[in-house]
Amino acid sequence: MISLAILASGNGSNAEAIMNFFEQNPSQGSVALVIASNEQAYVLERAKNHGVKSLCISKKMMNSEPDLLRATLADAKIDVVVLAGYMLLIPRDVVAMFPNKIINIHPALLPKFGGKGMYGGNVHNAVIANKETESGITIHFVNEQYDKGDVIFQAKCEVLEDDDADTLAAKIHTLEHKFYPQIINQVIAQL
Ligand code: GRF
Secondary structure (H helix, E strand, O other): EEEEEEOOOOOHHHHHHHOOOOHOOOOEEEEEEEEEEOOOOHHHHHHHHOOEEEOEEEHHHHHHOOOOOHHHHHHHHEEEEOOOOOOOOOHHHHHHHOOOEEEEOOOOOOOHHHHHHHHHHHHHHHHHHOOOOEEEEEEEEEOOOOOOOOOOEEEEOOOOOOHHHHHHHHHHHHHHHHHHHHHHHHHHOOO
């Protein structure tokens, strides 16, 4: 049985989809811990509603205690880390501890529209400004650079002329909620 930790910074709709999936398909993995990067993140409420242990580790906390994230994941005996809208860079010691066992989702078709500053509405606005006719999601392993780890899976959607950042975000979220839990399950099945 693989123990998963979800790291998130905001609303946590992907975290919700992942918790639902592993409650319904508990054979290979379960969500043991949710870590939010700020106290206000709604994902903490979602974790509570699912009876999943949750805590906040902020940037400030990591700055004053650089080993905190690694030690927390080690203490909880986490096998695989899932990033779901997590806004902080994963420290090197954590990347080293989980080789090809940290998974991220990016709301565009990497390598396009990735890298520092490319998150949330910024990504969708850039896709629209560039007159792309398609966008999508990229699920990938995490290394020391933003959005540069090996790609595991991509799925596409159309970008229509009248799409704005909100309508595109809604299409992307639909793809994310459908595929992210399944792909995580496939990755952990191979461990
Ligand atoms: C998702 O679009 C994900 O691709 C990106 O951040 C967003 C998080 O959304 N990394 P939510 O908090 O899961 O609703």
